Amino acid sequence: MIARHAFYRAVPLALSASAPGLIILAALAAWGLLAVVPALIAGAAILVATGLIVGRSVTALTRVRDAVDTLTADDTAAAWTPRHIPRRPAGPAGELWLAIVRLTRAWSDRIRTSEARLAAAEAVIAAVPNPLILLDERRRVVHVNAQAASLLGAVEGPRDLAAILRNPLVLAAADAVLRGEAARVVDFTLTVPVERQLQARFARIDRQSHDDAIAVLTLHDITQLKRAEQMRADFIANASHELRTPLTTLTGFIETLRGPAREDSEARERFLAIMHEQAARMIRLVEDLLSLSRIELNEHVMPQGRVALGPLLGHLADTLELRAGERGMRIQLDLTPDLPDVLGDRDELAQVFQNLVDNGIKYGRAGSEITVAAATGARPSYGGDAPESAFVSIAVRDRGEGIAREHLPRLTERFYRVDTARSREMGGTGLGLAIVKHILNRHRGYLEIESTPGIGSVFTVFLRPHPAATPAPCSGGMP
Numbered sequence: 001m002i003a004r005h006a007f008y009r010a011v012p013l014a015l016s017a018s019a020p021g022l023i024i025l026a027a028l029a030a031w032g033l034l035a036v037v038p039a040l041i042a043g044a045a046i047l048v049a050t051g052l053i054v055g056r057s058v059t060a061l062t063r064v065r066d067a068v069d070t071l072t073a074d075d076t077a078a079a080w081t082p083r084h085i086p087r088r089p090a091g092p093a094g095e096l097w098l099a100i101v102r103l104t105r106a107w108s109d110r111i112r113t114s115e116a117r118l119a120a121a122e123a124v125i126a127a128v129p130n131p132l133i134l135l136d137e138r139r140r141v142v143h144v145n146a147q148a149a150s151l152l153g154a155v156e157g158p159r160d161l162a163a164i165l166r167n168p169l170v171l172a173a174a175d176a177v178l179r180g181e182a183a184r185v186v187d188f189t190l191t192v193p194v195e196r197q198l199q200a201r202f203a204r205i206d207r208q209s210h211d212d213a214i215a216v217l218t219l220h221d222i223t224q225l226k227r228a229e230q231m232r233a234d235f236i237a238n239a240s241h242e243l244r245t246p247l248t249t250l251t252g253f254i255e256t257l258r259g260p261a262r263e264d265s266e267a268r269e270r271f272l273a274i275m276h277e278q279a280a281r282m283i284r285l286v287e288d289l290l291s292l293s294r295i296e297l298n299e300h301v302m303p304q305g306r307v308a309l310g311p312l313l314g315h316l317a318d319t320l321e322l323r324a325g326e327r328g329m330r331i332q333l334d335l336t337p338d339l340p341d342v343l344g345d346r347d348e349l350a351q352v353f354q355n356l357v358d359n360g361i362k363y364g365r366a367g368s369e370i371t372v373a374a375a376t377g378a379r380p381s382y383g384g385d386a387p388e389s390a391f392v393s394i395a396v397r398d399r400g401e402g403i404a405r406e407h408l409p410r411l412t413e414r415f416y417r418v419d420t421a422r423s424r425e426m427g428g429t430g431l432g433l434a435i436v437k438h439i440l441n442r443h444r445g446y447l448e449i450e451s452t453p454g455i456g457s458v459f460t461v462f463l464r465p466h467p468a469a470t471p472a473p474c475s476g477g478m479p
């Protein structure tokens with residue numbers, strides 16, 4: 001096939017290559033300078049020799065061309081293998097072939113490297129934990145990673161950014177960056193499916209990518225950050241307010257004692273008693289604040305002590321009995337026998353139960369009973385799939401006014417009170433349950449609050465038994 005093809009191409013080439021020689025021979029014969037027969041023999045020799053040389057070259061070049069055609073038809077890099085490279089032809093065609101083979105190898109290497117780089121870049125985009133969107137110069141979304149698709153929905157084909165993010169601030173920032181600004185950052189709120197605060201960061205890509213992207217948009221969920229910022233600001237405002245109230249009262253009485261009531265010994269006694277109470281309130285507040293910050297500082301370190309709950313609760317009941325008695329109340333302990341010791345810090349756990357029983361005394365009905373019941377075999381409702389034996393529960397129950405349902409989720413926030421005036425009047429700081437929550441976080445424990453308005457409340461603490469105190473699970477039990 002190649003031979004016939006080459007023959008047809010070689011004939012005109014051989015003829016034109018030998019034409020000058022043949023013309024000279026013909027002229028020499030015509031002028032009588034060369035006999036006709038030798039001229040014909042020489043002419044035939046020239047034709048045969050040229051035909052052979054041209055024929056071989058054309059055959060070799062045709063082979064080279066066919067091989068290059070095969071390489072071009074298979075445009076995948078993987079197809080560029082020695083399989084496509086025929087035996088090296090002789091002569092200049094052979095050198096040409098070698099050059100083409102070198103070029104082919106260099107190209108396939110380059111293509112392989114580019115493909116690997118592209119795959120790596122795509123893997124990086126997919127692995128970015130934040131939603132990431134690539135935009136072309138017409139503000140169309142040309143690529144979204146999986147995180148962006150799950151946040152904003154999948155995008156079919158290049159679509160305007162406004163189709164998935166309608167926020168005017170975000171779109172204006174996108175336009176500015178596409179016009180040539182290096183970067184822009186905007187905070188905005190996404191309302192569906194749940195309200196979230198997001199930060200959009202736009203940056204230009206210096207090189208145009210394969211999908212024509214020239215800008216990248218990354219989204220950062222800053223809801224928690226904003227919430228923390230708000231909480232910090234609220235906390236400072238609340239703490240300052242709580243401290244200023246008794247301070248104002250104190251300064252007021254100091255003024256009165258230095259002025260109008262200077263000589264009034266009866267008023268002085270009364271005022272000093274109030275001042276003492278206000279100072280005590282400030283001390284309580286500062287102590288609660290300090291203890292809260294100390295607990296928070298160590299919140300990531302779980303205490304490893306071994307605490308026997310019986311003596312701890314017994315001591316607590318004795319300490320608070322007097323205060324309970326003032327309201328005609330009783331503290332009733334109900335501990336199961338064989339209560340395992342728990343893992344924790346004795347002083348902090350004492351603070352937990354002191355706060356809960358203290359609340360019971362404050363908010364329980366006068367003359368009623370507060371029960372503190374400790375047992376094993378119960379599990380907090382959000383304790384995951386931990387076995388029931390993984391917890392010891394201590395329930396502090398009061399009979400009193402109870403708490404309306406809407407307040408329950410917020411009770412452990414700092415300074416959150418159902419009735420602020422009432423809490424202050426009872427000497428509360430509004431920090432007790434926040435301290436309880438943080439201590440329990442540190443102990444990897446839980447607090448559950450149940451309450452029925454008009455009947456009373458149960459605050460249940462779940463703690464982890466000390467490993468040495470946990471009885472080994474018995475084998476061969478009931479199925």
Ligand SMILES: Nc1ncnc2c1ncn2[C@@H]1O[C@H](COP(=O)(O)OP(=O)(O)O)[C@@H](O)[C@H]1O
Nearest residue numbers: 359360363417418419423428429430431432433
């Ligand atoms: N046992 C309870 N019965 C009714 N309300 C309670 C009880 N315990 C706490 N609360 C409510 O939760 C609020 C926060 O409690 P806490 O943080 O201990 O602050 P404080 O006792 O200083 O007011 C209280 O102000 C009160 O409104």
Ligand SMILES: [Mg+2]
Nearest residue numbers: 359428432433
């Ligand atoms: Mg309290």
